[in-house]
Amino acid sequence: MNHEQSRALYDRALSVMPGGVNSSVRAVRPYPFFVQKGDGGHVVDADGNRYIDFVMGYGPLLLGHDMPEQVQSAVQRHAAEGPMYGAPTEVEVELAEFVTRHVPSVEMLRFVNSGTEATVSAVRLARGYTGRDKIVVMQSGYHGAQESTLVEGEGDHTHPSSPGIPESFAEHTLTVPFNDPEAARAVFDEHGDDIAAVLTEPILGNYGIVHPVDGYHETLRGLCNDHGSLLIFDEVITGFRVGGLQCAQGKFGVEPDVTTFGKIVGGGFPVGAIGGKSEIIEQFTPAGDVFQSGTFSGHPVTMAAGLETLRYAAEHDVYGHVNELGDRMRSGLQDILEDQAPEYTVVGTDSMFKVVFTRDGPDTFEGHCEGGCQQRPECPRYDYCPKDGSDVKQAETERWERLFWPAMKEQGVFLTANQFESQFICDAHTAEDVDDALEAYKEAI
Template identity: 65%
Template structure:
């Protein structure tokens, strides 16, 4: 059934470390299926097997694998005009103008090539602006493959989370638990005049989808303001997916100093961006003293895909459609878990969803959380819901990876590679896809 994927993987092991170009793609064991092509909300693998695809490129595919005609036409036109110029183009300006019109906190923008590059540049900028070195991050969060955030441990004993990062680098990072206001306040009391910024996701969407408790983001914003630190919102995943064109910050009513983008802002092409207040963003070279550059930054194909994709969303019912399907999935999954696995938890919001394989010794999720865990204190499961990214490490990760996900694949449904990644709804998905997926969950749990 997967013979061609196995043969390709055998070849890949000789020329690619682990047979892949990103570690998460190695799942499931003993070898991954290799994608051949996409078709709307579906993927066909190298053996010709067809799947409902909820991975969606790990989030950037707002429209699935078939871009709307205006987006495809714009990309093809730009590619035909030349791959890259080493010169500015009007298209970069148009895209930046669109973003600044729709995202409340963004007055100026610098395009880069990935979400990782965006967060790297944002951290450098915060340190330069404040003339301080320490960055507060959330335990279990993910901000790309960069030295300042691949750090684990507690506030007083940070350490690198991977080989290759000096301990001296990790000492400038302060990891705190997401949704823990008391620890955040204590860190600012002890290190406030050393903290350049707080780097936080609106929703910890790369670590099992942990939703913020009421007041948490407001507390972080106030701590930053009082200490003269910058609040950096990582909207690489949530940007232009949660909260529509205003992003998650418009939904939560937070006004960050700096925002990082990726994923949808490039319409599925490699891109990232750092946006924020003019007084900060204009400190990038050449207008300021903070070096930042990239040969492929503002690449014409990525700019065309991102801009035309967002314009299409502004003129059509894209967010209504994907959010409605996301709600249907979460509501259906909640009913299934009540019957099949009451210790598990449905999480997510908008067009993001997941079943967290929690080990909750508590009643099933109640009506107030039927559409995904919202950290509602009135819910009987409140104390058992995932509160932070590190909680995903306590879930039944092996059961998910070794039993559940392969079973779903055999049912023709692709879900996230592990308990940390999220699932994403696209505009190409249908109600039939939702019903087939719920049937598969019911059979595989």
């Protein structure tokens, strides 16, 4: 493939943007390709190269790059009527009503502008509601670029994971390994009266798509109930992708007190949201005393895109299509790994998938979790599958980034650029796209 235009654009970008990008995950080596346009389930770069796109904007594009007529019409109409107003509009009420009708735990909603802003606001809300300071998060979990969760360490021995964050922020953040109920119990035994909330993704989506072991979320739910803490599900990635319109909490049958959303709920436009029980969400100003505000919150174009995207998904069996393709992809990947790399692990569910380059595993897939690791104790691969983010970190991350990702790109398959981020299926993908990608996996692995 020729990448002259992308290289020239990257050279220009380095002069005006740090690292030549506006999000660090885009800084692939030696330089990223620059996208010119999207086309259904594909993207075309500045040099005219065409790729099957399984990045999907890191998750927001459930329908793909071509908006259906009803979505496109709503976006164009609201943009034509005026970009924004600094006043409420009907469409934000309609989107909030749609979410509260379908997500089991959500009675009330506050829209913001990003997943990070949603989790920042949710942490502030939990502290304001409970009158406590400490937050429990999962080790290696990711909840956006916010000071309260950018921490490293174990238990109460934590410190900031980035320069620019005072040590005092980390003092109030406690960490436990995902899928370790004993560690969760221990941190509550020691700090339970001071814990405002547990913040976790239902499925780790930034660390190899790690499923919860059976009963783990129920343990967190029980601990929060016993100690008067809030359970916050970060569904920025899984929301309206895993579990359909009920989200991952509906799939797992566990109701959090607060849920954060992003990505799909805005239909591909910048968005975030905090939802939950009315008595909690009403603590936000102006109904309550926990300050939360934003100039672009409830932006009418974003609200219209999100509403019509979710309506379209509900009316056209989008989830049936993308989940079927997800099963086809994961099953195909398992067949490839059985022949070529049985130590590797296929992960994912619904329309999410990934191959984690784990270092150990049985030589056979007999009796394994079909269609992606589900953390079943009876599975012969159970002891080898990643249980938390640290397990994924121990995989062959350099091989994934330096050899595998470039090899897939050269075959016209666009994957997220590191070992940790998920791949996504969209409604515009076809069985042919999946089969072509599987052939590329055979060659690259």
